[in-house]
Amino acid sequence: MKIQILGPGCAKCTKLMDTATTAAKELGLDCEIEKISDLNQIMGFGVMMTPGLVVDGEVKSVGKVPSLEEMKKMLQ
């Protein structure tokens, strides 16, 4: 599984990264987490606001930091 965090690196983007990492660990997922901060790459997903969460190429969340439980549901 590939998880991509879209955002230039502000507080919410960092929090999303932490939440995704925690959720993946708790679920015992074998995944690669990548941080994307290049705006052109972010726009390439069709995302118009950050932070964004992409799981295996599909955008799951935009403009908010999901709770840990929501994150687990998105990753399962």
Place this chain on the structure above:
Amino acid sequence: MSAMQSGCGCSCGSGDAGPKVIFSCSGCADVGELADQTARKLTRDGAGKMACLAGISGRVSGIVKSTEAAQSILAIDGCPLDCTRKTLEITGFSKVNHLRFERCMAARQRQVVAVRPVVVGRRPICRRRWDTPQKSWPLFRMEPI
């Protein structure tokens, strides 16, 4: 949309308010092109962000999720077929501000490749007949390029 947090340049600090998203039909008739030009102009003027309607039809996850996070949605249609509004409604976006050119500008739908607005005169703005016209707005005619 333009609010920032920690000066990082992203839209994370905008609180619960996402961007105002604008969709246009961008159809092949002249009113479709006018709708497209209007959406682009509104984006340039900072009134919102234009997004691809095809991304909604094609269920492109990034565009659909961005639209879900939008503060408001504006659908601009050229003709009474209302393709933009209907496409958004089919995808589940029911709260849409709708603008149709044929209704508000008495524009005629013609099948041309490309058009441009040409100012053909000005019409005075007066609320009552006895008011002295202070301002005027331009009258356009669409001409093929």
